[in-house]
Amino acid sequence: MATKARKTKAAVKKLRTASEVTWRDMEVGGILTDAGSAALRRTGDWRSERPILDKEKCNKCGLCWLYCPDAAVDACEDGYYEVNLYSCKGCGICAEICPKEAITMIEEEEE
């Protein structure tokens, strides 16, 4: 168990300092063993769709912020919300939950 914890800490340290991470740095099955470590991972790279937020329709209810499983929706000072694409996995929950249909999922394009 101690060895596993050391390996995880080493992997997290690498994630903090290196831009290149291979599958060898990950746990078997891609599981996360440390609470709160998602912020250290560029989960946005998994995305095939991205949410686009229309401020004209938004009523600032905050449900997208509340329901996002990756805490990828940030609250802005003006009361609106914006998506942090570093973390957003493109799951679409925010678009589903939005009562004003202010969020549209669009397909990512290859760069």
Ligand code: SF4
């Ligand atoms: S859920 Fe929709 S209406 Fe509510 S804050 Fe988010 S974008 Fe705006």
Ligand code: SF4
């Ligand atoms: S698509 Fe999913 S991960 Fe991205 S902001 Fe919406 S709820 Fe969060």
